[in-house]
Amino acid sequence: MKESILHNIYLIDNSTGICLIHRRYGSIEFNQDLVSGFLTALKDFSIEFSKGSGELKVIDMQVFYLLLVFKEGVLCTAAADKNDDSKITHKALSDIIDQFHMEYGEVLKTWSGDVRLFHNFESFIDDKLQSGRVAEIPLKIPILKIYEKDFLKMRKQISKKGLVLSEEDLHSVQNQKPAWTSKRLPTQVITQGFLDKDSYSIAHFADGFHTISDIAEEAGKPESEIEVIIDDLDDLGLLKFIEIK
Numbered sequence: 001m002k003e004s005i006l007h008n009i010y011l012i013d014n015s016t017g018i019c020l021i022h023r024r025y026g027s028i029e030f031n032q033d034l035v036s037g038f039l040t041a042l043k044d045f046s047i048e049f050s051k052g053s054g055e056l057k058v059i060d061m062q063v064f065y066l067l068l069v070f071k072e073g074v075l076c077t078a079a080a081d082k083n084d085d086s087k088i089t090h091k092a093l094s095d096i097i098d099q100f101h102m103e104y105g106e107v108l109k110t111w112s113g114d115v116r117l118f119h120n121f122e123s124f125i126d127d128k129l130q131s132g133r134v135a136e137i138p139l140k141i142p143i144l145k146i147y148e149k150d151f152l153k154m155r156k157q158i159s160k161k162g163l164v165l166s167e168e169d170l171h172s173v174q175n176q177k178p179a180w181t182s183k184r185l186p187t188q189v190i191t192q193g194f195l196d197k198d199s200y201s202i203a204h205f206a207d208g209f210h211t212i213s214d215i216a217e218e219a220g221k222p223e224s225e226i227e228v229i230i231d232d233l234d235d236l237g238l239l240k241f242i243e244i245k
Helices: 032-050 086-109 115-128 145-160 167-174 197-203 212-219 223-235
Strands: 006-013 019-024 053-060 065-071 074-080 139-144 239-244
Touching: 006 086, 019 115, 053 086, 065 086, 074 086, 086 115, 139 145, 139 223, 145 239, 197 223, 212 223, 223 239
Parallel strands: none
Antiparallel strands: 006 019, 006 074, 053 065, 065 074, 139 239
């Protein structure tokens, strides 16, 4: 699974097209010269779209989103994972432009092109974006209640070591699950008509290590069908959701 993060952020000066500040937090790499040229090419598009009002424009780059905000003569853009919250990102990018303009608006009027003047602003961006994690949305993982006690015990043991169970851990754990995941729901849920045999089998993928999309992939079913099964389990009081970042 991929981490949820803002991978790169750029502040581009409208009048010159020069990249004033670039901060990188994630694993997606760009050639900075090419990116600056690409973003400059988008400048007129962004201006036309927002009229400089600070509206958000989102461009789908297949594996990530490119979010653009143009305001106060500055184009601020971020490469973000698709499960980041775009509303939170929009506000953060807009706030960055506002603060940048407050601190450097007069400087830009007579600026000669030396981007070193803006290095002190990098710490503000890092803090504002929480080093790229400002828009991170915790994953909601379904877990059967028969697994919950053991799962929480395992997580407590991990935390005692100063660690935290994260989204990145889920994928590696799926192939070497703890013994307690062999527990099964009582078969009465089938005989009493609450679940059919197929749903009963699929239900046990809800072990705290599989997202709904993971379960769909493992079971070879459409995600919409898995959501119905998860909802049924929730209605029956057999399931809970845990949050993992």
